[in-house]
Amino acid sequence: MTKAPDESPVAGELGRLIARRIALTGPISLADFTAEALAHPRLGYYRRALPVGAAGDFTTAPEVSQMFGEMVGAWVADRWLAMGRPAPVRLVELGPGRGTLMADALRATRGVPGFHAAVDLHLVEINDRLRLAQADALASFSPALAPAWHGRFEDVPAGPLLLIANEFFDALPVRQFERTPAGWAERMVGLADDGETLRLALAPGVSPFSALLPADAPVGAQAELSEPCRALAAAIGARLRRDGGWALIVDYGHDGALGSSLQAVRRHRAADLLDRPGETDLSAHVDFAALAEAAGTRSFGPVGQGAFLLALGIAERARTLKARATPQQRDALDAALARLIDSDQMGTLFRVLAVGDDGSAAPPGFPDTPLDPRTDVA
């Protein structure tokens, strides 16, 4: 989305704070801008908004249907069995939103002998209002499965790990670059001539990040790079190598492709990147190749979300649910299934990466490994 040149982005309080910072210290990277816009302690978008769901700014797979969380639950329980049923096991979700995925995953795994007794639940979330929503969503599993909340993954206590992240990495800041005849230059957020309107401009000179970007791109090409995504993947990989376990990362993304994907969404509609920071969601496609490399341990995929869910049995699950549904509910189930798996909906744009290594075959959902029958969703 580009705006007509005479329209300037609307600033709001956080926009004015960012403009003052730039006036004092000079242009900032889009990553720094995004970090402020999303996570500023008082005014950041993820600190105060209720972003997910029909009333928020976007809808996510667990909000489309309970079947998504059920399949993820079955996968996680399967991995726990494959790990040799460690107790306790840290079951961690990064950015649980309204808590829907975890609630569906736990409900679906009630019948897995010993699993709930082994689970020690940890949620990584910076939004206090969402923490309350998560507590509500998970209330029926308390006190046995009462979650502990953390602001950062690094604060989750040591021990065998089962980690889930749906649409979390896409909310971490990215830098953007454009290829010039001299090399890669970084896109920065600076100020227009009026000294207060935020404006995008290329930094002069070649970026020191060029070493991490493709050398042979044509002039005009764009590229993105996310240090926070890589750092988090590295931290997760290090934990998995040390304590054992698995991580399942679901997001929309690519494999190190060129292009710019950072986008702004407000109330289910595209907005200008610099418009109303703190009131607008900013997200970027996740570079799965970079995540897998940074994790530094064995990984599987990414596979399309549709293929992953079908391999886990979502079509059979839909049939079971439909068998006891009203005609109206049946239509809703069909629509939800299509939305999750069809390639013109979420089926291929969204991808699934598994990280972990127990020396055995690929985990379920990644070519040809069936689920452990003991994890059957009831």
Ligand code: SAH
């Ligand atoms: N996984 C949920 C929500 C996705 S939205 C779902 O699929 O519906 C992103 C989630 O990550 C929200 O819960 C948001 O508050 C949280 N979040 C965003 N940035 C974060 C950060 N830096 N640290 C911790 N949580 C964050």
